[in-house]
Amino acid sequence: MTYLVSPDCVSCAIEDGVAILDLKSNTYFSLDEVGTSIWDRMANPASLDDLTKAVASEYDVAPEVCRGDIKDLLDDMLKNGLIQVV
Template structure:
């Protein structure tokens, strides 16, 4: 699936999150499955608490917080969002 920079990302309301041991752990209440996020993924998940965001918004957030080239940030976020979508954690 190709994700555009204007695509809106929103969290699934049936997912709860907690920080455990330096990572964010997501629990899909419907499926009963867990999913772990590193610091960058956790920052993205936290940003989505305030409501839907575009991919471009999420890239800007990560670029302002973490030191990495823009193309790497965009590629990594697209991969994360695709994975989260595949697991029903975001829409």
């Protein structure tokens, strides 16, 4: 399964992360530095494994430590329509 940013969302960099506007619901969301790294990688289709490897490498954390948190974030983003499964 791969994930991609929804075409119904626009985002912009803010001081310590990213602000996202869901154009369907007119709701704003924000992500911290790690969330922003994940969001940016989903400009192109990315799998949970791809995202886990990238975050583990970028932040020097074991993949098994961050995988669950990334999965939770992806589930939340899906629930809110920020990303789609492709």
